[in-house]
Amino acid sequence: MNNRLLTVVSGIALAGTTLYWRRREQVVKGSLTASRDWETNATSETERADRRSAREAAEVLDTRVADLPERVASLDEERRDLRRELDAVRERWADALWRAHAEADPASESDDLPVFVVEFESGELPDARAFAKRALDKDAITLVAAHGDGSYAVAVGEELSEAFDASDIADDLADAVGGGAGGNERLAAGGGATGALGDGCRRIRERLTQSDAARIAG
Structure with a gap:
C-alpha cells in the first residue's frame, strides 16, 4: 500500500476509534454528573428538592433511588476503566500512525x-x-x-x-x-x-x- 495512503487510512481509523471511546466516556460522564447532582442535593434543607433530584438521577441512570449510591460508585469505576482503555487505544494508534508517517518520509x-x-x-x-x-x-x-x-x-x-x-x-x-x-x-x-x-x-x-x-x- 502506498505510504501516504496508509497514513490517511490510519488517520481515519484513529479518528473513528477515538470518537467511539469518547462517546462512551461522555455517556458515562453525563450519568455520573447526574448522580453526583443528586448526592449534592440530597444534603440540602429542602426535602422536596431532594426527592425531585433523586427521582431525576434515578431516571437518568435507570435505577431505583435506593440504589443510587451504589450506582455512583459503579459509574466511577466504569469511567476510570474507559479512560484507561481510551489511553491504550490512543497509544496503539499513535504508534501505528508514527510508523506510517515515518515511512512516507516527511x-x-x-x-x-x-x-x-x-x-x-x-x-x-x-x-x-x-x-x-x-x-x-x-x-x-x-x-x-x-x-x-x-x-x-x-x-x-x-x-x-x-x-x-x-x-x-x-x-x-x-x-x-x-x-x-x-x-x-x-x-x-x-x-x-x-x-x-x-x-x-x-x-x-x-x-x-x-x-x-x-x-x-x-
Missing part, C-alpha cells in the same frame, strides 16, 4: 534539520501529546496540530535537545496562534489556539530551519 524541506508538521483534523490534545511522545524516538523536531480542540504538541529528538527546547518552540507557537503552552525541553504541549494552527506550525518550521541553531545542529 514534511521537512530541509536536509539539515528534519522538522515534521503533522495535522489531525478531528484530533484533540491527548491525541497530539500521544503522537508527539511517540515522535521522541526520532532525531527530529515534530510539531503536531490537533484541530479538534485547537491544541498542539512539540517533540524534540534527544540529539537535537541541546540546541532546541520543546517548551520554547511551543511558546513561540502559542505566540503565533494564540493560547498557552508548557512542558519541558523534550516534550511540550498547548491549547486554546485562536489562529490558523496548521499555518502557524509551518511558519514555526520555516523559522526553525533557518535559525542559527539549525546551522549549528546541521
Whole structure:
C-alpha cells in the first residue's frame, strides 16, 4: 500500500476509534454528573428538592433511588476503566500512525534539520501529546496540530535537545496562534489556539530551519 495512503487510512481509523471511546466516556460522564447532582442535593434543607433530584438521577441512570449510591460508585469505576482503555487505544494508534508517517518520509524541506508538521483534523490534545511522545524516538523536531480542540504538541529528538527546547518552540507557537503552552525541553504541549494552527506550525518550521541553531545542529 502506498505510504501516504496508509497514513490517511490510519488517520481515519484513529479518528473513528477515538470518537467511539469518547462517546462512551461522555455517556458515562453525563450519568455520573447526574448522580453526583443528586448526592449534592440530597444534603440540602429542602426535602422536596431532594426527592425531585433523586427521582431525576434515578431516571437518568435507570435505577431505583435506593440504589443510587451504589450506582455512583459503579459509574466511577466504569469511567476510570474507559479512560484507561481510551489511553491504550490512543497509544496503539499513535504508534501505528508514527510508523506510517515515518515511512512516507516527511514534511521537512530541509536536509539539515528534519522538522515534521503533522495535522489531525478531528484530533484533540491527548491525541497530539500521544503522537508527539511517540515522535521522541526520532532525531527530529515534530510539531503536531490537533484541530479538534485547537491544541498542539512539540517533540524534540534527544540529539537535537541541546540546541532546541520543546517548551520554547511551543511558546513561540502559542505566540503565533494564540493560547498557552508548557512542558519541558523534550516534550511540550498547548491549547486554546485562536489562529490558523496548521499555518502557524509551518511558519514555526520555516523559522526553525533557518535559525542559527539549525546551522549549528546541521
